[in-house]
Amino acid sequence: MINNPVYRGRIIFISLVVMFALPAIMAKTVLSQHWYNSGVTNKGELIEPHSTLDSFGLTNPYQQQQWQLGYVIPDKCDEFCQQQIYLLGQSHIALGKYQQRVQPVLLITPNSDSIETPQGSYQRLEVNQEFAQVVGQFEFVIVDPLGQLVMRYPKVDSTAELVPQSKGLLADLRKLLKLSRVG
Structure with missing residues (x-):
């Protein structure tokens, strides 16, 4: 029966269909069942949907000039908050050759604690409640x-x-700066 040319042709045809369709079916199953974790290398969370400072009614003092590494000052800036501000500055220093392309910024909400920082060490940017709903207290943002x-x-x-x-933030920022031609 194997020597029959019609039967042999059908076997070859079915084998070819299975050979090409099976990987596609398996891939579709793996993706639809969420068995696959994509190879995401960033440490932070991408901000979705697309948001800009303009969409919140804020003016960007560094428009077309520099990237900004911001920290949202909470209602009460305790020792933990002060450590994060310190790490903001250290992350900026650790950027090395990319340091001139990034400006560390303290993001001040209407409810933020008034804190004293060394003169000229950080720029301040007043943000509104809409911004604070996207990026919360104690959070860093690029x-x-x-x-x-x-x-x-x-x-x-x-x-x-x-x-x-802080190391994850620095790694992500370096990747962005390396790949970007803006700022």
């Missing part, structure tokens, strides 16, 4: 030179997590 909010780094729970978060 803003590109076009005023688009790119990534946010949610509040960590302990001081032990601050340094790994």
Whole structure:
């Protein structure tokens, strides 16, 4: 029966269909069942949907000039908050050759605590409640030179997590700066 040319042709045809269709069917199943975790390398959370400072009614003092690494000052700036502000400055210093392309910024909401920082060490940017709904208290945010909010780094729970978060933020920012020609 195998020597029958019609039967042999059907076997070859079915084998070819299975050979090409099976990987597509398997891929569709893996993706639809969420068995696959994509190879995301960023440490922060991408801000979706697309948001800009202009969309919140804010003016960008560094429009077309520099990236911004911002930190939202909370209602009460305690020792944890002060450590995050310190790490904001250290992250800026650690950028090395990219340092001139980034401006560290303290983002002040209407409810933010009034804090004293060394003169000239950080720029301040007043933000509104709409902005505070996207990027909350104790959070870092990366803003590109076009005023688009790119990534946010949610509040960590302990001081032990601050340094790994800062390293992740620095790695993401370096990648963005390396790939970007803006600012």
